[in-house]
Amino acid sequence: MSDNHQNEGVPFGRDGDSAGKGPIIPKSPSEALRPERVPQPPKRSRRARSQLVIFLNFIMTLTVAVCIIAVAGFYYIMSAYQNPGPLANNANFVVRSGAGLAEIATSLERNGVVSDARVFRYVTATYLDEDDTLKAGEYEIKAGASMRDVMDLLKSGKSILYAVSFPEGLTVAQMFKRLADDPVLEGDLPADLPKEGTLRPDTYKFSRGTKRVEIINQMAAAQEQLVEQIWEKRDADLPIKTRDEFITLASIVEKETGKDDERAHVASVFINRLAKGMRLQSDPTIIYGLFGGEGKPADRPIYQSDLQKQTPYNTYVIKGLPPGPVSNPGRAALEAVANPWRTKDLYFVADGSGGHAFAATLDEHNANVQRWRKLEAEQAAARDAAADGKPPAAPPVAD
Incomplete structure (x- = not known):
């Protein structure tokens, strides 16, 4: 038998690999079925494993701490923002x-x-x-x-509101003085006064920090709107052709009476006089001609000589309307001139009750004047008697 057949059937390795390390003893059936041991991976050192765990624990702890601090900080901030504040009084x-x-x-x-x-x-x-x-x-x-x-x-923006009031009949100069004297308003007044009659008398509300010029602009815009609104609804038969004339006459009516229920009656007197070419003979125009927008001193009466003084505003001297308004009229005076009563009255004089007595003829007017003068004399005598501590004298018996 040749050498080639002597080694048949003899395995050279556990895996049948001829490159095995010498002859391998055959396994029993139970050994062949037993799983082979897998080699373990190389072990990491105890030191390396400890450093990684420590680092991971640090990161986790830090994350938790940051979250806790963030939540606590957010709670503190929101509590501080929503809790009652330190202010003890308003x-x-x-x-x-x-x-x-x-x-x-x-x-x-x-x-x-x-x-x-x-x-x-x-x-x-x-x-x-x-x-x-x-x-x-x-x-x-x-x-x-x-x-x-x-x-x-x-x-x-619901700030504290203040108010400044301008009664009807004030001049622009008098309105500017009120603005200048207001302690809350800020800023300077314009060097040039607006035209007389162009500022609306009213009460204006404002917050601290508002400029005086802002109030003036409001007044001017409000008056322009008011005049336009009333002028459009005026009586078509008025002997007044322009808005300036309209405001001028309304300013005179405003100064002549403070009673709402007789403004349209006073306006009718001036309208009738204009229609007849008569002089208006209004005392407020004399005062404006003499003292301008500053107004007459309270203790200064109108003298008889004032009636003849030559000023552009003296309607005892000039015919028709003066060159401009003598005050800033309010709504009631403007409406009275736009739609005056239809009367034949040409005169009026104070009646002692705060109103006026009206007349269509000079004789009636003179009688009203006499009654007024008599009443004035009685009132003066009563004041003098009160000052002296004596009872007033009995009024004279009429003839």
């Missing part, structure tokens, strides 16, 4: 025009309105939309108001 707070959120927050803390300017600033910034602002003005902050309450109030 107080006024002024937001300057043009002030930013940082300035407002600092000022609130400095005035004891909020406890922490940074909290107010940053939380308020998150509440405000792009178009929202904290508006300028003076605000009344309630005691104990929270930062949220303060933010809502300043955002609303």
Whole structure:
């Protein structure tokens, strides 16, 4: 038998690989079915494993701590923003025009309105939309108001309102004096006075920080709108052709009477006089011609000589209307001139009750004047007697 057949059937390796390391002893059936041991991967050192665990634990601890701090900080900030504030009593707070959120927050803390300017600033910034602002003005902050309450109030613009009033019949100069004397309004008055009759008498509300020029602009716009509205509804038969004449006559009516129920009657007298070419003979025009917009001193009477003084406004001398208004008329006077009563009266004189007695003829008027003079004399005698402590004398018996 050749050498090639001597090795048949003899395995050279456990895997049948002829490159095995020598002859391998055959396995029993039970050994062949037993799973072979898989080699273990190389073990990591104990030191390397400990450093990784420590690092991961540190990261996790740090993350948890940051979350806890963030939640606690958010809770503190929101509590501070919503809890009652430190203000013990109601107080006024002024937001300057043009002030930013940082300035407002600092000022609130400095005035004891909020406890922490940074909290107010940053939380308020998150509440405000792009178009929202904290508006300028003076605000009344309630005691104990929270930062949220303060933010809502300043955002609303519901500031404290002040008022300045101008009665009907004031001149522009007198209105300017009231504006100048108001302690809340700000800014200078215009160097040039507006034209007489162009400012509307009324009460104007404003917040702290409002400029005096703003009130003047409101008055001018309001008067222009009012005049236009009433002029459009005027009586078509008026002997008045322009708005300037309309305002001028209304200013005279305004100064002649303060009673609403007789303004249209007074207007009818002047309308009748204009229609007949008679002089208006109005005392307010004499006063304006002599003293201008400053007005007559309270203790200065109108003298008989004043009736003949040559001024452009003296309607005892000139015919027709004066060159301009003598005051700023209100709505009632404007409406009275636009739609006067239809009467034949040409005269009126005070009747002693705050109103006037009207007459269509000179004789009737002279009788009314005599009654008024008699009443004046009686009132003067009563005042003198009261000053002397004596009873007033009995009135003379009429013939």
